[in-house]
Amino acid sequence: DADVTQTPRNRITKTGKRIMLECSQTKGHDRMYWYRQDPGLGLRLIYYSFDVKDINKGEISDGYSVSRQAQAKFSLSLESAIPNQTALYFCATSDFYGDTDTQYFGPGTRLTVL
């Protein structure tokens, strides 16, 4: 089984709808991240969490919110989806230990907002 899972894998929705993307991990990592990827713009950080009680905005948090329900679960919500939020969304985890902090990514959720 995959260490980092994302649901759904694909979603098509309409402008104005509320959408939740879910991420679960079995790696036991404290740190979790949400990114979006757009063609030509690379990967951009939306939110990150270093533990259950720690939530931080990333580069592009406007229009998004997150919830860290447990160490293993980190959800991303689009309160009122708009077409320019159409993108590939990735969840990632990392475990800062010693001198390493390797990131592990989920398979991604392809979101289309019509």
Added chain:
Amino acid sequence: KQEVTQIPAALSVPEGENLVLNCSFTDSAIYNLQWFRQDPGKGLTSLLLIQSSQREQTSGRLNASLDKSSGRSTLYIAASQPGDSATYLCAVGGSGGSYIPTFGRGTSLIVHP
């Protein structure tokens, strides 16, 4: 603000060639640098991570080097194969334990038979 640039943006080579992908960054006070591979429509897979105190890391046909003073890293792929076709991204992490990586836009590699 850290900026990460990857050159070239795209590369097409015949099978068997040795090739070098480049990653440059503007702030040399990094904690580590990580190279990823991404297949179309898929997630990112970590290839190599170089700590700031290291100069290079090797895994199979891959070798990544880091020169912090000049703000550069290279990913060397030996004897390229069609299965190496993917997008390669580098990410540099900040210092002080607050590892918030900044990603480059990637190099799209096609290795043709």
